Amino acid sequence: MAQSQLAEQENGMRIQSIEALDALRQDILAHQDPKRPILIVCHGTGCLANGSPKVSDALRKAIAKAGFQAKVMPGIKTTGCHGFCSRGPLVIIKPAGLFYQQVKAGDAEEIVNTTLIKGDPVERLLYRDPNTKEPIPLEKEIPFYKHQQRVILRNIGKVDPTDIHDTIAAGGYQALAKTLTTFSPEEVISVVEKSGLRGRGGAGFPTGRKWRSAVAAKQKRGGPVYLVCNGDEGDPGAFMDRTIMEGDPHAVLEGMIIGAYALGCNQGFIYVRAEYPIAIKHLIIAMDQARAMGLLGQNILGTGFNFDIQINRGAGAFVCGESTALFTSIEGRAGEPRPKYVRSVEEGLWGKPTVLNNVETWANVPIIIEKGADWYNQIGVPNSTGTKVFSLVGKVNNVGLVEVPMGIPLGKIVEKIGGGVPGGEPFKAVQTGGPSGGCIPYALKEVAVDFDSLTKAGSMMGSGGMIVMDRRDCVVDVARYFLKFLEEESCGKCLPCRLGITRMREMLDTFSQGRGNKQDLDDLMGLAEAIQDGSLCALGGSAPNPVLTTVKYFKDEYLVHIEQQRCPAGVCKDLITYHIDSEKCTGCMVCARNCPQKCISGERKNPHQIEAETCIRCGICMDSCKFEAVQVS
Amino acid sequence: MIKEHVDIDDIIERHPGKPESLIFLLQDIQAAYNYISPEAMTLVCDHIGVPLTQAYAVATFYQSFSLEPKGEHEIRVCLGTACHLKGAPRIVSELERRLGIKPGETTKDLKYSLDTVNCLGACALAPVSVVDNEYQPNTTTPKLVRLLDKMVSE
Numbered sequence: 120m121a122q123s124q125l126a127e128q129e130n131g132m133r134i135q136s137i138e139a140l141d142a143l144r145q146d147i148l149a150h151q152d153p154k155r156p157i158l159i160v161c162h163g164t165g166c167l168a169n170g171s172p173k174v175s176d177a178l179r180k181a182i183a184k185a186g187f188q189a190k191v192m193p194g195i196k197t198t199g200c201h202g203f204c205s206r207g208p209l210v211i212i213k214p215a216g217l218f219y220q221q222v223k224a225g226d227a228e229e230i231v232n233t234t235l236i237k238g239d240p241v242e243r244l245l246y247r248d249p250n251t252k253e254p255i256p257l258e259k260e261i262p263f264y265k266h267q268q269r270v271i272l273r274n275i276g277k278v279d280p281t282d283i284h285d286t287i288a289a290g291g292y293q294a295l296a297k298t299l300t301t302f303s304p305e306e307v308i309s310v311v312e313k314s315g316l317r318g319r320g321g322a323g324f325p326t327g328r329k330w331r332s333a334v335a336a337k338q339k340r341g342g343p344v345y346l347v348c349n350g351d352e353g354d355p356g357a358f359m360d361r362t363i364m365e366g367d368p369h370a371v372l373e374g375m376i377i378g379a380y381a382l383g384c385n386q387g388f389i390y391v392r393a394e395y396p397i398a399i400k401h402l403i404i405a406m407d408q409a410r411a412m413g414l415l416g417q418n419i420l421g422t423g424f425n426f427d428i429q430i431n432r433g434a435g436a437f438v439c440g441e442s443t444a445l446f447t448s449i450e451g452r453a454g455e456p457r458p459k460y461v462r463s464v465e466e467g468l469w470g471k472p473t474v475l476n477n478v479e480t481w482a483n484v485p486i487i488i489e490k491g492a493d494w495y496n497q498i499g500v501p502n503s504t505g506t507k508v509f510s511l512v513g514k515v516n517n518v519g520l521v522e523v524p525m526g527i528p529l530g531k532i533v534e535k536i537g538g539g540v541p542g543g544e545p546f547k548a549v550q551t552g553g554p555s556g557g558c559i560p561y562a563l564k565e566v567a568v569d570f571d572s573l574t575k576a577g578s579m580m581g582s583g584g585m586i587v588m589d590r591r592d593c594v595v596d597v598a599r600y601f602l603k604f605l606e607e608e609s610c611g612k613c614l615p616c617r618l619g620i621t622r623m624r625e626m627l628d629t630f631s632q633g634r635g636n637k638q639d640l641d642d643l644m645g646l647a648e649a650i651q652d653g654s655l656c657a658l659g660g661s662a663p664n665p666v667l668t669t670v671k672y673f674k675d676e677y678l679v680h681i682e683q684q685r686c687p688a689g690v691c692k693d694l695i696t697y698h699i700d701s702e703k704c705t706g707c708m709v710c711a712r713n714c715p716q717k718c719i720s721g722e723r724k725n726p727h728q729i730e731a732e733t734c735i736r737c738g739i740c741m742d743s744c745k746f747e748a749v750q751v752s
Numbered sequence: 753m754i755k756e757h758v759d760i761d762d763i764i765e766r767h768p769g770k771p772e773s774l775i776f777l778l779q780d781i782q783a784a785y786n787y788i789s790p791e792a793m794t795l796v797c798d799h800i801g802v803p804l805t806q807a808y809a810v811a812t813f814y815q816s817f818s819l820e821p822k823g824e825h826e827i828r829v830c831l832g833t834a835c836h837l838k839g840a841p842r843i844v845s846e847l848e849r850r851l852g853i854k855p856g857e858t859t860k861d862l863k864y865s866l867d868t869v870n871c872l873g874a875c876a877l878a879p880v881s882v883v884d885n886e887y888q889p890n891t892t893t894p895k896l897v898r899l900l901d902k903m904v905s906e
């Protein structure tokens with residue numbers, strides 16, 4: 120296509136003024152029939168992995184087959200993650216808000232015939248209360264959702280992230296329009312400051328203050344200022360940022376455009392983790408559509424303001440989530456942290472003033488502008504305002520993504536929203552803050568989930584990973600897991616980090632092999648301190664946290680490993696034996712067939728035995744037994 | 753996995769000849785060929801004016817880049833926290849034993865590569881693995897072994 124034609128076509132779609140944006144929104148809404156049934160099929164990563172594309176295809180075919188009249192033709196919409204991934208694939212039927220779980224392609228015709236045509240629910244697809252077994256038909260009544268406050272996630276699961284019209288109809292880019300018409304850059308910064316917003320990437324630095332310093336640095340030094348979105352999401356068990364980028368990419372873009380206006384910035388970057396191809400795809404689609412509509416790029420909304428964004432894909436290095444390493448990586452080099460004699464707001468990307476904020480931080484900006492600082496800082500608690508998104512995983516009934524006001528008791532998240540531990544026993548601990556955080560024991564279940572309270576408890580908010588552990592999870596093993604992760608991810612620049620983490624991991628290895636002694640525990644503490652003090656970046660600086668908190672709250676469990684050579688949770692491989700419960704064993708022979716050592720014997724239909732000498736404790740028998748007859752002791 | 757043939761010159765021309773294009777170029781080459789050959793590396797360095805040593809430093813720093821060809825089938829097992837707690841290390845050990853390789857390696861016959869990743873974002877379905885880009889929710893060792901056996905017979 121010739122350049123002029125292209126420009127003409129683009130101009131045709133461009134929104135030239137704030138009024139035109141509003142008119143477009145009214146127009147989209149006017150063309151929507153609120154009574155028209157819409158089947159929302161979750162296409163978040165969890166549901167995709169569980170086969171939701173087959174479900175949406177089957178629904179499409181079933182609708183075509185049913186021969187609806189054009190006027191009442193049901194629509195199908197695919198969205199990002201609804202958060203309740205453990206129940207996926209999910210299908211929600213609007214406008215009523217019926218919630219169907221674990222839907223298979225084979226259910227499609229029944230959904231169309233029973234629900235769309237007759238108007239009745241398909242009973243067997245409804246969510247049931249785990250205790251009373253009563254069905255709960257509506258999404259909003261399900262306890263997992265009822266106790267949440269979804270502010271940042273409000274559009275995820277409602278809008279099709281690949282269609283900007285859908286986002287605009289839901290109120291997207293209204294905050295940008297408000298910013299450009301009614302606020303000076305200085306006023307935007309004031310609102311963000313007053314909202315109390317603190318960074319969601321881990322450290323919780325006040326966002327408004329960061330922006331103000333960057334503006335000051337820009338005035339002092341002249342030249343450009345850059346703006347960066349941190350989508351590296353390194354915490355190995357968390358997927359909040361991924362869900363936001365995949366499910367509501369425009370919220371991130373809008374936040375960044377508003378930030379750019381406040382900072383007088385024309386170029387932004389989004390650094391996305393390598394393993395997130397769908398997030399990258401949705402961001403690119405969103406950026407293309409926003410540019411075509413004049414919401415990004417040159418002359419935004421006809422106001423003369425220019426700002427564009429580039430996407431950088433990470434290449435698999437946890438340390439690149441650290442600010443200076445991230446900048447080095449965008450510059451095309453190996454992402455090693457730099458000393459921060461000068462703060463990055465003054466000398467960041469290419470030595471220029473740079474504001475780095477996390478994905479969720481950026482996604483908070485539009486709603487703050489739209490509803491105002493006073494509305495926002497009423498949510499949460501005084502020093503931690505707003506909501507926080509957590510990925511609630513591990514030994515909990517309702518695994519998924521949850522959003523709660525800050526300051527809520529930890530136990531409420533696990534028990535009310537998460538539905539507690541499978542089997543009904545109390546949780547043992549909750550790990551927050553990922554590799555830099557710590558384990559909070561059940562005894563502290565009333566601890567408020569906010570930046571300061573979690574730090575006081577020895578853990579930290581981190582980016583939002585929340586891993587529930589039960590009786591069968593070993594704290595020594597979990598601490599060792601995080602050390603091993605950090606050992607592999609340390610960039611190796613600082614000696615205490617490079618060697619110290621390895622040494623700590625080796626000491627934990629000896630504990631888990633029953634070879635440790637009590638003196639080691641004291642040495643471990645000394646080493647932890649040396650690593651904290653002698654590391655350049657927070658990877659090393661916070662690396663000992665998982666060990667420190669587990670020793671603090673679960674010293675007995677360490678001592679049992681050391682003194683009795685026993686792993687009470689039955690996890691540490693060298694301290695356990697597998698055996699078969701003859702009451703439960705049906706003699707189906709599956710374990711014997713799968714055992715790589717061929718050390719399981721027994722006749723068909725008779726209880727089997729494991730020969731302890733040859734067993735290598737691989738656990739395959741336990742994983743393959745359908746009757747929970749294989750046990751550890 | 754067998755990749756479609758892509759002309760390396762096309763990839764190189766996609767990015768401006770500036771040092772900051774290095775990671776973009778390596779990513780595109782990795783995606784197209786599954787590894788970065790010495791020839792490709794030389795072409796990249798000539799294009800962006802970066803010394804070979806620096807390009808290799810970058811290629812070895814980041815886990816996504818491989819300097820050796822990957823196997824026909826790629827198996828990636830998640831070792832993120834949620835998957836770790838649900839027994840993913842046992843899956844990795846068994847694959848190591850079956851394939852005779854460690855994570856990051858490829859079998860001699862270039863049939864399988866084994867890798868581990870930290871969180872695939874589907875923690876609700878832990879443990880998760882990805883075989884030839886297809887997610888395997890609630891992976892168990894017997895399930896994966898059956899899948900491998902099927903690949904062999906194909």
Ligand SMILES: Cc1cc2nc3c(=O)[nH]c(=O)nc-3n(C[C@H](O)[C@H](O)[C@H](O)COP(=O)(O)O)c2cc1C
Binds near residue numbers: 322478
């Ligand atoms: C080793 C390391 C890894 C980090 N990884 C991330 C990350 O994946 N995502 C993130 O937003 N921040 C990460 N951070 C924090 C960032 O350095 C930075 O504080 C944050 O992106 C600032 O944004 P915020 O103020 O909005 O939180 C990491 C820090 C360290 C030391």
Ligand code: SF4
Binds near residue numbers: 655658
């Ligand atoms: S503390 Fe560790 S990760 Fe951070 S710069 Fe030093 S060696 Fe690298």
Ligand code: FES
Binds near residue numbers: 200
């Ligand atoms: S991916 Fe569907 S609910 Fe999370």
Ligand code: FES
Binds near residue numbers: 830870873874
């Ligand atoms: S920890 Fe394995 S998918 Fe998240």
